Structure formats: C-alpha cells, structure tokens
Amino acid sequence: MPQLKKDIAFVEFDDAGKVSFKELLKSVSSDPSIANNKPLQYFQIDPRNGDRVVYSIARARRPHDTNKLSLEGTQPTASGSCVVCEGKTTAIVDMASTSEGFTFINKNLFPITYPFEEEPKGSDPFSRTGQCAIGTHFLQWPSNRHDRDLDNMPLEDTFIVLKRLCVLEKNLLHSAVSGMPLSYRHKDGNHYGYIGVIKNMGRLVGGSIVHGHHQIVHTNIKPRKIMDYQRFKESALGGGMGFSQYLLECNPKEYFVKEYKGGTVLLIPHFMKRPLEAMILFRGSSKDYLHHLSEEELYSLGEALHDVTDALKILMPRLGRELAYNWIIYEGDIGGVHVEILPWTQEMGGYEQLGIYLCQGHPESTASYYRELIH
Numbered sequence: 307m308p309q310l311k312k313d314i315a316f317v318e319f320d321d322a323g324k325v326s327f328k329e330l331l332k333s334v335s336s337d338p339s340i341a342n343n344k345p346l347q348y349f350q351i352d353p354r355n356g357d358r359v360v361y362s363i364a365r366a367r368r369p370h371d372t373n374k375l376s377l378e379g380t381q382p383t384a385s386g387s388c389v390v391c392e393g394k395t396t397a398i399v400d401m402a403s404t405s406e407g408f409t410f411i412n413k414n415l416f417p418i419t420y421p422f423e424e425e426p427k428g429s430d431p432f433s434r435t436g437q438c439a440i441g442t443h444f445l446q447w448p449s450n451r452h453d454r455d456l457d458n459m460p461l462e463d464t465f466i467v468l469k470r471l472c473v474l475e476k477n478l479l480h481s482a483v484s485g486m487p488l489s490y491r492h493k494d495g496n497h498y499g500y501i502g503v504i505k506n507m508g509r510l511v512g513g514s515i516v517h518g519h520h521q522i523v524h525t526n527i528k529p530r531k532i533m534d535y536q537r538f539k540e541s542a543l544g545g546g547m548g549f550s551q552y553l554l555e556c557n558p559k560e561y562f563v564k565e566y567k568g569g570t571v572l573l574i575p576h577f578m579k580r581p582l583e584a585m586i587l588f589r590g591s592s593k594d595y596l597h598h599l600s601e602e603e604l605y606s607l608g609e610a611l612h613d614v615t616d617a618l619k620i621l622m623p624r625l626g627r628e629l630a631y632n633w634i635i636y637e638g639d640i641g642g643v644h645v646e647i648l649p650w651t652q653e654m655g656g657y658e659q660l661g662i663y664l665c666q667g668h669p670e671s672t673a674s675y676y677r678e679l680i681h
C-alpha cells in the first residue's frame with residue numbers, strides 16, 4: 307500500500323499549537339489554489355428551522371483525476387497510488403510522529419468557508435437576505451499510510467491524532483482576533499466562533515477521498531444543531547443539564563453497548579432513526595469541547611470510535627449495505643461534548659423530509675449487534 311513520505315510532504319508548520327491564529331489564516335488566504343475554489347461570501351438561513359446553507363460551486367468541480375493537484379477524488383490509480391500519498395496536497399500545518407509513521411493536518415483545497423478579508427459587496431443578490439460567512443477549513447489525516455484510519459490504527463496512535471485535533475481546535479477557538487462572535491465563556495479562555503469536526507467515510511455520504519481523513523471547520527456560522535441543543539438544555543426535559551446527561555440518565559439500559567475508562571459511554575439512542583446509529587457520551591462531564599476532555603476521556607473516545615467503525619465493516623455488509631458513515635462531534639454551550647455515528651443504512655424518503663423517520667431496525671437489535679463484536 308502507498309504512503310506519504312516525509313521527504314515529499316510540503317510542511318509549512320509542524321505544530322499548529324505554536325502558530326498564531328493570524329499566521330494560520332494567512333497560510334490559507336495566501337494559497338492561490340484555495341482562493342480559486344472559495345465558496346460564496348454569504349450563507350442563507352431557512353426561516354422554517356434555521357438550517358444554514360453555504361454555496362460552493364467549486365466543490366462540484368472537484369477533480370476525480372489523480373494526476374491533478376487535488377485533495378478530493380483521490381481514488382487509487384491502477385498502480386495503487388493516491389494524490390495524498392504522492393504529496394500533491396496543500397501545505398501541512400501540523401505534523402506528529404506515530405508508531406507507524408506520522409499524522410498531519412493541512413488546508414482543504416475546497417473549503418466550505420473562507421477567511422474573506424474584505425467587506426461583502428452590497429450589490430451581491432445574496433446580501434438581501436444572507437449573512438456574511440467567514441472561516442477556515444482543514445483536513446486531518448490520521449495516518450500517512452493509505453490503508454490506516456481510526457478503525458485499524460493502534461490506540462496509542464489514535465490518541466495522538468485526537469490530541470493534535472485538540473491543539474488545532476483550541477488555537478482556532480481561543481483567538482479573539484478572529485473577528486468571530488464570542489461563543490463560549492470559560493475560565494481557561496473564551497471561545498470565538500464555532501467548530502465543526504466531522505468525518506465522511508464512503509462515497510455515499512460525501513466522502514470523495516479514499517485516504518482516511520476528518521474535517522475541521524472554524525466559522526462564524528452557528529450550526530443549527532447547536533441552537534437545537536441549547537433550546538433542549540433550557541427545556542423542561544433538558545432541565546438545564548443538557549442532552550448528554552439526559553440521555554445517560556433516561557436511555558434504556560439495554561441500549562448501552564459499552565462503558566470505557568473515564569466514564570465514556572457507547573450507546574444506541576432510544577430515538578434511533580436508522581439501523582446501526584450510535585452515540586459516544588461522557589458520564590458526569592460538563593466538558594463542552596474536545597480540547598476540554600481529560601487524557602483518559604480522550605483516549606477512551608479513540609477506543610470507542612475504533613470499536614464502532616471497526617464493527618461497521620462487518621455489520622453494514624451484513625445488512626447488504628456498502629460501507630458508508632458520517633460521524634459528527636457536537637461541541638459548544640450544549641451541556642457536554644458528544645459524538646454521533648450515522649451509518650448510511652437507509653435512504654432518505656419523503657416522510658423523513660416531513661419529519662417522520664421510518665426506521666427499518668430496532669434499537670435493541672442494533673445494541674445487540676454491536677455487543678456481539680465489542681467487548
């Protein structure tokens with residue numbers, strides 16, 4: 307299997323924790339290939355539910371030609387190579403050694419938000435109802451090895467990957483100079499803007515790169531889900547505690563899959579919308595961000611992510627489904643950071659769009675499938 311070698315990687319910074327926010331921003335805005343693919347400067351809001359919409363025509367142009375300078379569409383060629391492994395990527399902004407090589411973070415060539423420096427032009431038709439969108443978009447590669455990801459890496463390496471993610475996240479959120487709204491007050495430093503950490507695995511759920519990676523967006527756009535969580539926290543059901551504590555207390559015990567060290571819990575939510583959906587939560591923790599977690603919690607998170615994604619390689623084919631899933635880390639003033647794993651086990655139909663999900667599975671059977679494989 308191919309792998310990115312240290313001598314062909316273009317390393318701009320090797321520790322994102324030691325680079326100022328402004329330097330990181332400049333690194334993005336001074337890259338002409340990223341500027342060429344930047345999204346619109348405005349986002350829209352669906353007045354019905356607050357969904358945010360960003361617009362990027364460039365992302366439809368993502369080349370699926372491995373000979374082009376590309377971070378996306380990197381299907382391995384006949385010779386088994388990929389553009390990431392060949393070093394045809396944007397510059398690296400963080401790099402750390404692992405037992406098998408290294409893990410790194412670089413800039414997304416097709417960002418969903420861009421660090422626009424100028425004020426938006428009033429003549430833009432979107433300015434009538436839209437709002438100004440700014441931000442940065444990075445990619446984290448757990449391994450320079452093409453065939454390595456959280457599902458098959460040594461846990462010690464996964465821990466290093468998550469720690470590097472925390473370093474970048476902290477740097478981005480703690481920068482008052484970002485011009486982003488104050489989003490969170492904390493004794494160790496206030497947060498500015500919002501963070502979105504996700505993984506798209508498989509072509510059916512938006513994963514256009516085979517070489518395993520995660521995405522990190524830092525933006526002034528407050529995700530609709532974060533508003534939902536805040537509303538829940540203030541509701542009678544949330545009782546000021548928030549979703550994590552609610553689910554840990556109220557979810558049926560037979561839907562729990564495993565409890566890890568440090569009070570990290572893998573469970574199937576009682577409202578499972580699709581077969582094999584799962585969540586990772588932290589017991590007794592009021593920590594709202596990834597970089598607030600203790601080392602033990604972070605290590606357990608890596609273990610739980612490994613367990614679920616490794617199990618999905620067996621469970622999805624058993625359902626006759628191609629391997630494809632998203633995971634999303636929910637972070638913010640929401641009453642506890644947690645992770646949702648959404649395997650693409652059923653298509654979306656019209657009733658789902660109406661807000662009624664027809665789920666072709668039961669939470670108790672999903673929990674037992676996972677328990678068979680995860681001990």
Ligand SMILES: [Zn+2]
Pocket residue numbers: 308309387388389390391451452517
């Ligand atoms: Zn590769």
